[in-house]
Amino acid sequence: MSPVKIKFGTDGWRAIIAQEYTVDNVKRVAEGTALWLKQQGGTRVVIGYDCRFAGKLFSETTARVLGKHGITSLVAPGFISTPMVSLGVVKTGADLGVVITASHNPPSYNGYKLKSKLGGPSVPADVSAVEDLIPDAVPTDLPSYAELKEKGLVEEHDFEQIYLDHVHQGFDIDLIRNSGIGIAYDAMYGAGQSAMKKLLPNATHLHCEVNPGFDGQAPEPIGRNLKEMAATIKNDPNLALGIANDGDADRIGLFDGDGEFVDSHHILLLLLMYQYEYKGIKTGEVILTFSVTDKLKQLAEMYGLEYEVTKIGFKYIAEIMAEREVIVGGEESGGLAVSGHIPERDGIWIGLMIAEYMAKSGKSLKELVADLYAKVGSFNCDRDDVHVENDRKWEIVKQAKEAPFSKIGPYTVTRVAHVDGSKFYLDGEDRWLMVRPSGTEPVLRVYAQGADPAEVRKILDAGREEMKI
Incomplete structure (x- = not known):
């Protein structure tokens, strides 16, 4: 069976645990991370995990792959937030951060985020470079986590306390x-x-x-x-x-x-x-x-x-x-x-x-x-996440870009903007409908702004009717 092609979405790689998000696939992603980091001359990575299922296991798996390459993992004694990892990278002078999290996704998911040495998400070019280095084969002959601790290739830091000290200063x-x-x-x-x-x-x-x-x-x-x-x-x-x-x-x-x-x-x-x-x-x-x-x-x-x-x-x-x-x-x-x-x-x-x-x-x-x-002026915004088949999702996105609507319900489209999805301004600038595909799920996101919740609902409903979703 050919290996799963691992793609990073809007914010990291996310997949369903035990389906595509497995120990073996985490090893592959960690290998790509290690190869990229070595190209940059990096030697130290902060690794954190949140409260999701098996976060510690996937975190330790990542550390074992990095350790095989002589890269030191800086870890917390328990779960930490993503900003604690990002701040930890800055405060320890590490070269990269890895967070085992699927953020706000459903509980069946876990994920893998990359954080730059500047203390925020890795830039898209670096993420793509890591993605390109993810091997098809699963790395083998990994050292044990205990072995890495003994060798000093795993260091424990209290990243939560580092963060709390920073909060008290701010x-x-x-x-x-x-x-x-x-x-x-x-x-x-x-x-x-x-x-x-x-x-x-x-x-x-x-x-x-x-x-x-x-x-x-x-x-x-x-x-x-x-x-x-x-x-x-x-x-x-x-x-x-x-x-x-x-x-x-x-x-x-x-x-x-x-x-x-x-x-x-x-x-x-x-x-x-x-x-x-x-x-x-x-x-x-x-x-x-x-x-x-x-x-x-x-x-x-x-x-x-x-x-x-x-x-x-x-x-x-x-x-x-x-x-x-x-x-x-x-x-x-x-x-x-x-x-x-x-x-x-x-x-x-x-x-x-x-x-x-x-x-x-x-x-x-x-x-x-x-x-x-x-x-x-007062305003209200809301969004519907509409589950649609992927083919239909992309069809609607294409239509919105190439043959934009001239009317949405009782509203006349006065301007259309395309940046990431399409935004339709309705009867002026204060109300609009926007549509874009989810980067990680078979979902179409439909957004609206109006004067109050009732108008926003009216715009969303009219938009969905126009798109037949």
């Missing part, structure tokens, strides 16, 4: 703790649970235990996956902020004091407001992926800041952050980054920044959003 944690703001935190059974218990011991902690099955739900911090968090906040008048992270704690979802979900579009705008108006950061660029609200461009223009729109995938933002000064960068799916930290999305860091904004301003999250609307 934030006024005492101000947040003593502000009287009641915080609920939902780890979604993910890798943020231990750090957040230490940072915010008095918060209400939900799903902060290890459960590799994630209670049967994909650990993606979006409104429909966080009903227990919403109910918890609604039923407790003392709770004013809800923070949720995904499986490897690099993404975020927020709730206001009424238990209403606050999406990434709004968080990005709030981060820009906080840094510009309260922290006095007046220089730098705003970087957003194609699916993010255009209101972020509007606010950047109001502040006299340059902005750039990239393809979907945080790696494109990280590439720019590594070279230029960026105040805020982010994607619609909850991956957000800010100046003063590594060029990496970090769900814990962003959650703390919003909590600090509330503490410093003395305003509720709802009041901060109202301040935002006063500047750019």
Whole structure:
């Protein structure tokens, strides 16, 4: 049987455990990683794993392959978040980071992410180079993990503590703790649970235990996956902020004091407001992926800041952050980054920044959003993930690009943009429908922006009807 061709998607290689995600295939990917690293003259790699099934096994497997090539693996004593690996690479001066995670994918998946020595996702060119070096044959005659420890080719570092020290330097944690703001935190059974218990011991902690099955739900911090968090906040008048992270704690979802979900579009705008108006950061660029609200461009223009729109995938933002000064960068799916930290999305860091904004301003999250609307106008965004056969998925994507719709329901298409998928502006610039394929699943992502949730639903339904999905 011919070996599986291993392809890295939008954010690493992901596959179903025991189907394509096997010990043998992890060995092959690790071999490609080792060969590439040796070409670069690299000798040290930080390896971390989250709370998914067999993370430790796959992490140790990776270390054994690297160790065969004389490469030292720097490992944590237990699970850690993706940002802890990225920061760990920077703080230890390592040459690369490897994270065994499938991020927000369903529990049946695991994955393998590459992190650059700059502390963010490896650039697409480097990922492609590793991919090209993945052999068909499974590496054999590997040293044991115990043997590598004895030889000093496996070193243990407390990457969580390194991260916590960095957080204490970046934030006024005492101000947040003593502000009287009641915080609920939902780890979604993910890798943020231990750090957040230490940072915010008095918060209400939900799903902060290890459960590799994630209670049967994909650990993606979006409104429909966080009903227990919403109910918890609604039923407790003392709770004013809800923070949720995904499986490897690099993404975020927020709730206001009424238990209403606050999406990434709004968080990005709030981060820009906080840094510009309260922290006095007046220089730098705003970087957003194609699916993010255009209101972020509007606010950047109001502040006299340059902005750039990239393809979907945080790696494109990280590439720019590594070279230029960026105040805020982010994607619609909850991956957000800010100046003063590594060029990496970090769900814990962003959650703390919003909590600090509330503490410093003395305003509720709802009041901060109202301040935002006063500047750019109110808006709402949502997305449908539609399961379709791959052939049909690509057919729709091709149609949207080559023969774009002129009308979507009652709306006239006034402009079409193609960057990564296709965005149809409807009756002006304030409402739009966008369609793009998932990079990792047989899913078509359909996005919309409108004035309020009812209009967004109307646009999504009209778009799906037009595409017959």
